[in-house]
Amino acid sequence: MTTTSTASARATRYGYLGPEGTFTQMALLAWAESHGGEQTAYGSVDSALEALRLGEIDAAMVPIENSVEGGVSATLDALASGDPLVVIGEVNVPITFVLAAPAGVALADVRSVGTHSHAWAQVRGWMDANLPRAAYIPTLSTAAAAAGLADGGVEQGYDAAVCAPIAAANHGLEVLAENIGDRSEAVTRFVLVARPGTLPERTGADKTTVMLFQRDDRAGGLLELLEQFAVRGINMTRLESRPTKDSLGSYCFSIDFEGHVLDERVGEALMGLKRVCAEVRFLGSYPREDGAPVEVAQHTSDADFGSAREWLRSLRRP
Ligand SMILES: O=C(O)C(=O)C[C@]1(C(=O)O)C=C[C@@H](O)C=C1
Numbered sequence: 181m182t183t184t185s186t187a188s189a190r191a192t193r194y195g196y197l198g199p200e201g202t203f204t205q206m207a208l209l210a211w212a213e214s215h216g217g218e219q220t221a222y223g224s225v226d227s228a229l230e231a232l233r234l235g236e237i238d239a240a241m242v243p244i245e246n247s248v249e250g251g252v253s254a255t256l257d258a259l260a261s262g263d264p265l266v267v268i269g270e271v272n273v274p275i276t277f278v279l280a281a282p283a284g285v286a287l288a289d290v291r292s293v294g295t296h297s298h299a300w301a302q303v304r305g306w307m308d309a310n311l312p313r314a315a316y317i318p319t320l321s322t323a324a325a326a327a328g329l330a331d332g333g334v335e336q337g338y339d340a341a342v343c344a345p346i347a348a349a350n351h352g353l354e355v356l357a358e359n360i361g362d363r364s365e366a367v368t369r370f371v372l373v374a375r376p377g378t379l380p381e382r383t384g385a386d387k388t389t390v391m392l393f394q395r396d397d398r399a400g401g402l403l404e405l406l407e408q409f410a411v412r413g414i415n416m417t418r419l420e421s422r423p424t425k426d427s428l429g430s431y432c433f434s435i436d437f438e439g440h441v442l443d444e445r446v447g448e449a450l451m452g453l454k455r456v457c458a459e460v461r462f463l464g465s466y467p468r469e470d471g472a473p474v475e476v477a478q479h480t481s482d483a484d485f486g487s488a489r490e491w492l493r494s495l496r497r498p
Contacts, residue, residue: 192217194372195228195237201323201347207271207370208241224320225254232373233263241271245369248362249301251420256434259373259463260391260422266464267389268380269372274365277303277322279357280348281340282329287356292317294325295342298368303342305362314340323347373464379441380466385473386440387417389463392433392453393424402433408452409437412445413477438474440465444485445476 194212197204198221208219220237222228228240243252259265277299281290292315293300293307299322300307307314317338319325325341330351340356341348348355371389380386394401409416418436439446441462453460 192239193220193237194218195220195222195231195240197225197228197242197321198222199321199323199327201326201344201350202321203273203275203344203368204241204243204321204370205323206344206346207243207273207368208372210271210273211241211269211372223324225252226258229255229258229262229265229373232265232375235375239268239372239374241370241372243298243368244371245418246275246298246302247365247367249298251418251422251434252298253422255371256391256420256422260432260434260461264376264461265373266376266378266462267371267466268374268378268464269466270387270469271370271372272367272469273370275302275361275368276345276359277342277361278345278348278355279303279340279360280326280329280343280351280353280355283352283354285339285354285356287311290314290340290356292338293340293342294319294328294336294338296320296322296325299342302362302366303360306357306360310357310360323350326351326353329353371466380464382440382442382465383467383471385468385471386438386443386465387436387468388439388441388446388465389434389436390450390453391461391463392435392457393459393461394432395456395458397429404456405433405453408449408456412449412452413480414439414445414449415475438468443474444482445480448485 194208194217196208200221225242231237232240242255244255245251290311294317297318300316322343326343326347328336329341392405414437416435416437420434421431422434424430424432
């Protein structure tokens with residue numbers, strides 16, 4: 181765990197998936213440009229979120245979703261259980277990978293490659309074409325893979341690392357190949373997570389994240405959840421199922437959707453979900469990074485919900 185301070189008076193204490201040189205740190209540095217703060221690197225998503233739950237830090241930056249490989253299970257699972265946490269912001273980072281190795285190692289010498297599982301999934305095509313026999317060694321982050329090579333790397337059990345260019349430079353590694361990602365436009369979305377008690381203001385360009393646990397397994401059960409969004413004109417931006425870990429075939433659903441808990445249609449949808457689900461874990465409402473305003477579907481504005489509620493009140497108290 182390493183701490184770097186970038187601001188003065190009562191700095192916010194941020195944690196991130198480290199060590200230095202991860203894409204997660206890039207996300208936090210982008211956030212810190214406008215928010216300042218003190219930064220502490222943790223070895224895993226779990227340890228960063230544990231430190232947050234224990235109050236050692238005020239917020240943690242963690243990866244949640246990649247445009248090529250999808251959801252980051254470690255983050256989704258850590259948010260689904262344990263003391264509640266909420267997302268208060270998001271940062272999208274374009275992903276560029278290099279293959280790096282200590283001086284003297286040539287591409288032809290590489291028999292094994294260390295990196296994070298999400299990074300490996302994004303360079304699989306390049307590996308098949310260029311190092312088809314290389315063994316994959318999983319590491320806790322791309323920067324941890326680079327750090328493991330810094331002292332020769334023999335005991336790490338791999339010859340080269342897939343990492344960000346900055347991680348290769350930080351550890352004095354040589355770049356054997358650049359831009360090895362299979363999709364040049366790959367992006368990872370990171371979320372800044374805090375303890376409950378902070379609700380970012382409604383901006384009109386917001387997202388909300390929830391984790392839904394069903395009451396029972398029956399035909400139409402998922403449809404019942406989804407129609408809570410559909411009938412209120414709410415657009416989902418991510419939907420994933422994760423095992424509840426209780427038994428085989430038991431799943432919960434991690435969902436991001438457009439809108440803020442203070443929007444009437446979102447409030448109504450959350451109440452609908454609360455009625456039909458065994459548990460609704462509210463994981464925060466926060467501004468979208470791209471600032472794209474939510475398109476409010478016909479008959480689903482705050483005014484529409486407000487006048488319908490007034491009408492009902494008039495019927496109940498004639
Ligand atoms: O290992 C890192 O550098 C990370 O920040 C983690 C992570 C991820 O979990 O997806 C972030 C971005 C890349 O897609 C690969 C790995």
